[in-house]
Amino acid sequence: MSWQPRASLTVIRERARVYRQIRAFFNTRGFLEVDTPLLMPTTSTEVNIASIEVTHGLRPLYLQTSPEYAMKRLLAAGCGSIFQICHAFRQGESGRLHNIEFSLLEWYRVGYDYHRLMQEIELLITTLSLHRCSFSYVSYRQLFARSMQLDIDRVSVGELRRRCADAVPGADCVELDRDQCLDLLLAAVIAPSMQDYLFVYDYPLSQAALARANPNDSSVAERFELFHNGIELANGFSELTDAVQQRARFEKDIQARRERGLPELDIDERLLGALESGIEDCAGVALGLDRLLMVLLGLDSIEEALTFRD
Amino acid sequence: MASYSTNEFRGGLKIMIDGDPCAIIENEFVKPGKGQAFNRVRIRNLKTGRVLDKTFKSGETVEAADVIDIEMQYLYSDGEFWHFMDPQTYEQQAADANAVGDAYQWLKAQDNCQVTLYNGSPIGVTPPNFVELEITETDPGLKGDTAQGGTKPATLETGAVVKVPLFLEIGELVKVDTRSGEYMSRVKK
Numbered sequence: 001m002s003w004q005p006r007a008s009l010t011v012i013r014e015r016a017r018v019y020r021q022i023r024a025f026f027n028t029r030g031f032l033e034v035d036t037p038l039l040m041p042t043t044s045t046e047v048n049i050a051s052i053e054v055t056h057g058l059r060p061l062y063l064q065t066s067p068e069y070a071m072k073r074l075l076a077a078g079c080g081s082i083f084q085i086c087h088a089f090r091q092g093e094s095g096r097l098h099n100i101e102f103s104l105l106e107w108y109r110v111g112y113d114y115h116r117l118m119q120e121i122e123l124l125i126t127t128l129s130l131h132r133c134s135f136s137y138v139s140y141r142q143l144f145a146r147s148m149q150l151d152i153d154r155v156s157v158g159e160l161r162r163r164c165a166d167a168v169p170g171a172d173c174v175e176l177d178r179d180q181c182l183d184l185l186l187a188a189v190i191a192p193s194m195q196d197y198l199f200v201y202d203y204p205l206s207q208a209a210l211a212r213a214n215p216n217d218s219s220v221a222e223r224f225e226l227f228h229n230g231i232e233l234a235n236g237f238s239e240l241t242d243a244v245q246q247r248a249r250f251e252k253d254i255q256a257r258r259e260r261g262l263p264e265l266d267i268d269e270r271l272l273g274a275l276e277s278g279i280e281d282c283a284g285v286a287l288g289l290d291r292l293l294m295v296l297l298g299l300d301s302i303e304e305a306l307t308f309r310d
Numbered sequence: 311m312a313s314y315s316t317n318e319f320r321g322g323l324k325i326m327i328d329g330d331p332c333a334i335i336e337n338e339f340v341k342p343g344k345g346q347a348f349n350r351v352r353i354r355n356l357k358t359g360r361v362l363d364k365t366f367k368s369g370e371t372v373e374a375a376d377v378i379d380i381e382m383q384y385l386y387s388d389g390e391f392w393h394f395m396d397p398q399t400y401e402q403q404a405a406d407a408n409a410v411g412d413a414y415q416w417l418k419a420q421d422n423c424q425v426t427l428y429n430g431s432p433i434g435v436t437p438p439n440f441v442e443l444e445i446t447e448t449d450p451g452l453k454g455d456t457a458q459g460g461t462k463p464a465t466l467e468t469g470a471v472v473k474v475p476l477f478l479e480i481g482e483l484v485k486v487d488t489r490s491g492e493y494m495s496r497v498k499k
Contacts, residue, residue, distance in 0.1 A: 092317050092368065092369070093339070094317075094339060095338060095340070096338065096339070097340075168350075169362075169363045169365075176346075176367075182345075183342050183345030187341065187348065188348070188350065207345070232343055
């Protein structure tokens with residue numbers, strides 16, 4: 001059994017360099033660095049995110065899948081623009097690009113929308129990068145049109161399943177719903193052909209998560225993701241600040257969890273309380289730091305970026 | 311029947327696919343951050359040897375295949391079956407041509423092989439990585455021609471034909487890599 005760290009000393013030092021520069025970037029831009037608990041009594045209700053439950057006393061506690069809910073409560077408390085570097089945990093996620101415990105940089109910019117936030121990310125990554133970076137932007141709809149000649153607004157679920165079965169050998173697509181088909185095509189077919197840094201924005205409203213609907217096009221949410229050579233690095237939104245809509249989304253999640261036989265979770269009433277008390281319009285993003293290190297240093301797997309993987 | 315969740319997928323795991331026992335060669339976990347997770351696996355059908363790709367929704371379960379690999383000693387062939395014995399229990403197994411596949415050309419009595427049993431019957435035979443076999447047929451050796459790179463075909467005692475250096479003679483023992491079918495070295499008797 002090896003006691004040595006998994007990451008090389010170079011990677012360990014680069015991580016320190018990146019963290020130093022991130023803190024300098026946000027401190028000079030007027031952000032407040034915050035710290036929120038990793039272990040909390042509520043967790044994300046999203047159907048595709050599984051939390052690790054920790055047994056302690058009478059009530060369950062969950063290792064946080066992201067610091068989002070807690071940071072929004074800080075926004076409601078009047079902290080202004082905030083950032084945090086922390087760990088997050090996701091049950092069952094393990095592979096070349098996944099580890100159940102990973103590092104996140106999450107920040108919320110008061111007064112920004114998602115487009116301005118994408119520009120801020122571009123600036124941050126350019127600052128951190130050792131090489132020249134090239135960024136491009138495409139809407140989710142355009143991405144499917146140009147990569148797969150698919151009109152996602154018109155295509156039927158049946159046709160989507162056929163396209164999945166054609167494009168992904170050995171995929172049993174009969175039981176996939178619309179969003180699952182889109183997820184499979186994006187992950188297995190489209191992402192591998194992406195080049196350089198690419199922002200994909202305006203996700204379908206059915207994949208809005210905690211993003212607000214686009215006021216000019218109610219079929220999409222003001223949500224984006226950043227990819228580098230097809231590796232997903234960041235996910236961000238113009239944040240949904242409406243407590244009523246947020247409760248409706250939570251209830252929909254809980255219904256969907258029940259239908260799929262997933263663990264039942266309580267709605268985070270504290271988050272809803274914070275939204276009810278009011279938070280300013282803002283945009284927020286979570287950026288995976290292990291994957292960012294992979295990209296910055298040209299590593300082949302997330303494992304090489306992890307300090308330890310025992 | 312035992313089953314595996316996709317979370318347990320890893321190289322070498324034996325699972326049932328479309329009614330046939332298969333071994334996982336590669337397992338790739340893909341997941342858009344907020345989307346559905348999938349396991350994309352490359353598997354080998356242990357009966358036919360065919361390699362195919364499968365994609366599962368993560369969290370699905372797949373029936374486990376009752377497949378074990380055991381070390382057995384090769385005894386003899388009766389023309390229809392190849393007979394092996396477990397050196398621990400002395401239990402014997404007869405493998406047919408389908409199960410033995412290309413391995414037949416490396417099987418020498420008393421050598422230890424890996425026999426793959428599915429529901430207790432042989433479906434595959436893997437010879438040792440290296441075997442030492444006697445040359446039974448080849449063109450006469452060229453004396454002194456040890457330095458040059460030329461080769462000639464030689465038939466070995468098991469029937470396998472491999473390329474050997476020109477200086478080797480009938481009756482000599484050679485070491486062969488069974489994975490590539492390549493001559494490795496001459497073996498002193």
